[in-house]
Amino acid sequence: MIKGKIFIGFIALECLMLVSAYLHGRTIQPSNQASQWQAKRAVVLRLGLTDFALWTEARYTRHPSQADFFSAFQDFPASPDHFPAGSIIAPIHIPAKETP
Amino acid sequence: MSKHFKIIDYAISSLLRRKYKSIAILVAYTITVAMLASVLFLTHSLRTETTFVLQGVPDxxxxxxxxxxxxxxxxxxxxxxxxxxxxxxxxxxxxxxxxxxxxxxxxxxxxxxxxxxxxxxxxxxxxxxxxxxxxxxxxxxxxxxxxxxxxxxxxxxxxxxxxxxxxxxxxxxxxxxxxxxxxxxxxxxxxxxxxxxxxxxxxxxxxxxxxxxxxxxxxxxxxxxxxxxxKRELIRTYDMVFNWRSGMMLTVFSAAIIALCIMAWDKATGISAEEKQEIGILKAIGWDTADVLALKFWEGLIISMTSFLTGVLLSYLHVFYCNAFILSAVIKGWSVLFPTFHLTPSFNLFHLLTMGFFTVIPYIASTVIPSWKTAITDPESVMRG
Known part of the structure; x- marks a missing residue:
């Protein structure tokens, strides 16, 4: 019975930690989050930024939203994709005609 | 209730008898779940942040x-x-x-x-x-x-x-x-x-x-x-970058899912002679098929629940308190300047429940089904092998 109780106790503790983490994210964080995000949005607004500075290795990875439609052939015809981040960013699907 | 406590007790003893195998499964399972959950937490957090912050981009x-x-x-x-x-x-x-x-x-x-x-x-x-x-x-x-x-x-x-x-x-x-x-x-x-x-x-x-x-x-x-x-196109770009279909998710997901499939396949294709003998002995000393199945269910649940919860908690710490340092190394690529993630702790409960469903249930099923096949066979022939 002891082993069983220890196991149930352990699982209950883990569940409690997970619930606390969830509630922490839901309740305590939003106020911090809102002010942080507002401050970041102010930077975006003031500087007119368009992209996240995640991958700085190539034009199309630094500014995926501003890049050409192709990346693999950007340098010369049949040029392969040089950069590892190229395999992380999914191809962007832009519909031929977008309705307003 | 007391009966199930005793079965859990026996299941833990049974797992401890095969402790090296159990620990190996527990560690592999925990790492797989932690990897999956880390990607889920990271991409969810980045997507939420992107959607809000990029509202400030030019129209x-x-x-x-x-x-x-x-x-x-x-x-x-x-x-x-x-x-x-x-x-x-x-x-x-x-x-x-x-x-x-x-x-x-x-x-x-x-x-x-x-x-x-x-x-x-x-x-x-x-x-x-x-x-x-x-x-x-x-x-x-x-x-x-x-x-x-x-x-x-x-x-x-x-x-x-x-x-x-x-x-x-x-x-x-x-x-x-x-x-x-x-x-x-x-x-x-x-x-x-x-x-x-x-x-x-x-x-x-x-x-x-x-x-x-x-x-x-x-x-x-x-x-x-x-x-x-x-602006809509721009935000959608980032939605795609952190989407589950993106390369980042697919790379980690496919490796993790293959690992889980191999583990489930190995378990579902049969149980060891030692385990068969154990089931035979239990049947011979008077355990019902239902009791054997309950034992195997608890064995599966002990391994999978422990791994799942530990994996999720580890990934939470990894992403939100250790700035996703392991995942960063993977997604960094050739960038010399790569930002440190300072993400706000939050996760989507639905994603977590879905992941729990797809990792815990198949493991329990792959533990119980082969045991059920053995449990319904005559104990004498099982023990003789």
């Missing part, structure tokens, strides 16, 4: 295309674009890339409009003159500018230009500003040697969001060599 960016590539745009295009109904303002943007051979890193040089300004996430102020700059925390750390308060870059005429650092962006904003060198517009034009009548692109302000698409279509009709990029 419309207008680039000029030449030979299928981004080209500098003539300033006189702005005069015509301004006359389109719905356009409230147009600002030329001056920006470009700079490869620093000293550190082998790429920086983004960005011009900011006139006027000295301060920002909450900027220690100091934006540049007020052509010999000042504000830099991201990554650039400051790489070039030691946080100490020296100056930055030397080589311009298009191969002349070193000394900039005084007027501000350094706070580390909380590295996701946006890590590689930025913010100068004022004339300094960027001079640095890159842009022709005086051209800009990198235009930021167009369209207050009515319903009109953005129409304005974009009109610009495209007036200037067929341009490419208007709407």
């Amino acid at each position: 419309l960016i207008v680039q000029r295309m030449l030979g299928g590539r981004h080209e500098l745009i003539p300033l006189n295009y702005a005069e015509t674009i301004k006359t389109i109904r719905g356009v409230a303002g147009i600002t030329p943007r001056y920006w470009g890339y700079y490869y620093d051979p000293l550190t082998e890193a790429n920086y983004t040089l960005l011009g900011t409009g006139s006027g000295v300004a301060t920002l909450d996430l900027l220690e100091g102020r934006l540049p007020g003159s052509v010999d000042e700059c504000a830099i991201g925390a990554g650039v400051a750390a790489l070039r030691g500018s946080d100490q020296s308060k100056e930055l030397i870059l080589v311009n298009s005429r191969n002349t070193g230009v000394l900039f005084e650092v007027s501000g350094i962006f706070h580390t909380a904003s590295t996701l946006l500003t890590n590689d930025l060198v913010v100068l004022n517009d004339p300094a960027v034009v001079d640095f890159f040697g842009f022709p005086p009548d051209k800009a990198t692109d235009f930021a167009v302000r369209v207050p009515n969001s319903n009109e953005v698409q129409t304005v974009a279509a009109k610009i495209k009709r007036l200037f067929p060599d341009t490419r208007p990029i709407t």
Whole structure:
């Protein structure tokens, strides 16, 4: 019975930690989050930024939203994709005609 | 209830008898779940943040295309674009890339409009003159500018230009500003040697969001060599980058799912002779088939629940308190300047429950089904092998 109780106790503790983490994210964080995000949005607004500075290795990875439609052939015809981040960013699907 | 406690007790003893095998499964299972959950937490957090923060991006960016590539745009295009109904303002943007051979890193040089300004996430102020700059925390750390308060870059005429650092962006904003060198517009034009009548692109302000698409279509009709990029397209780009179908998710997911499948397949195709004998003995001393199944169910649940919960908690700590240092190494690619993630702890309960369902249930099923096959066979023949 002891082993069983220890196991149930352990699982209950883990569940409690997970619930606390969830509630922490839901309740305590939003106020911090809102002010942080507002401050970041102010930077975006003031500087007119368009992209996240995640991958700085190539034009199309630094500014995926501003890049050409192709990346693999950007340098010369049949040029392969040089950069590892190229395999992380999914191809962007832009519909031929977008309705307003 | 007491019966189940006793079965759990027996199941734990049974797992401890095969402790090396059990520990190996527990560790592999925990790592797989932690990996999956880390990607889920990271992408969910980045997507939520992106959706909010990128609401501040210009309503419309207008680039000029030449030979299928981004080209500098003539300033006189702005005069015509301004006359389109719905356009409230147009600002030329001056920006470009700079490869620093000293550190082998790429920086983004960005011009900011006139006027000295301060920002909450900027220690100091934006540049007020052509010999000042504000830099991201990554650039400051790489070039030691946080100490020296100056930055030397080589311009298009191969002349070193000394900039005084007027501000350094706070580390909380590295996701946006890590590689930025913010100068004022004339300094960027001079640095890159842009022709005086051209800009990198235009930021167009369209207050009515319903009109953005129409304005974009009109610009495209007036200037067929341009490419208007709407705010919606821009946000959708990031939605795709952090989508479950993105390479980042697929790479980690496929490895984890293959590992889980191999484990489930190994369990489902049969149980060891030792386990069969154990079931035979239990049946012979009077256990029902239902009791044997309950035992196997608990064995599966003990392993899978422990691994699942431990994996999820580890990934939570990894992503939100250790800045996703393991995952960063994977997704960093060749970037010399890669931001540190300072993400706000939050996760989607639905994603977590789905992941729990797809990892815990198949494991329990693959434990119980082969045991059921053995449990319904005559104990004597099972024990004889």
